[in-house]
Amino acid sequence: MRDTFVEAASAALDADPRLAVVLADISADRFADAAARHPDRVVNLGIREQLMIGVAGGLALTGMRPVVHTFAPFLIERAFEQIKLDLGHQDVGAVLVSNGGSYDVPSAGRTHMAPGDVAVLDSLPGWTVHVPGHATEAARLLEDAFRTDERVYVRLSERGNAAARPVGTGLVTVRAGSPRSLGVVVAVGPMLDRVLAATEGLDVTVAYTATVRPFDQEGLNRLVAAAGQADVLIVEPYLEGTSSHEIAAALSDRRHRQLSLGVSRAAEVRAYGNAADHDRVHGLDVEGIANAAREFFLV
DSSP states (O other), rough: HHHHHHHHHHHHHHHOEEEEEEEESGGGGGGGGHHHTTTTEEEEEESSSHHHHHHHHHHHHTTTTEEEEEEEEEEEIIHHHHHHIIIIIIIEEEEEEEEETTEEEGOOOOOOOTHHHHHHTSSSSSSEOOOOOHHHHHHHHHHHHHOSSEEEEEESSSOSSOOOOOOOSSOOEEEEOOTTTTEEEEEEEGHHHHHHHHHTOOOEEEEEEEEESSSSSSHHHHHHHSSSEEEEEEEEETTTTHHHHHHHHHTTSOOOEEEEEEOOSOOOOOOOOHEEEEHHHHTTEEEEEEEEHHHHHOO
């Protein structure tokens, strides 16, 4: 997905004189050609992530469209105060593009992990949050974001699904349950293939989304109304429970049960391992999701 981002942003720099890419060393080598063509609109500030957001706010105030990129913990967590003030409080837009997901590069240690990024950003109003599950989806969402003046966060990952799905249309039904089904499973971004494998044989509707904010509350309500039971399982690739309040709001007019799977709030993983090891610890591998789904829907 990062290669797709570099290609899309480089092409947009050529086509749109408003666009500016702001970096903090990460991926600077990948933008070398674009920087040679547009030295005034590809800005590498070095390892100064807070300044990176401040510069983006200043560019936006002049009418530019800043695209800001680095690893998720540096982009969202380290620079959160600047995101709150220099973008949100000033009511200007930018496209924040992260890399690394929650723990795509565990060999780099906890400093490069950000399972709480969406939850942190969720404390601020006015953000659109995309979590693509395939490079083709990322390209579509990025191109749309470049053309707006909104505040957009695009969360890229090194991991994804085998095939792209429709994006930009809310929840998409990937596997429909029967009218007497057990409920609805919502898979976010890179989790879809694992969710499909984990729920094979369960009579549930599996829906997919690559856009979690705004959350498609109306679409979820329709899916639940068509199911046999108002039970919802959501599987997100970041902190568990991040979208629980969205599901509660969507189904506030009906009794329902919900279960959120994601990166555990209880397990602080101090071993490096690989991404698959972390999936197992957090119950986000196929076996973990399958066990949780069966326990939830079949009790």
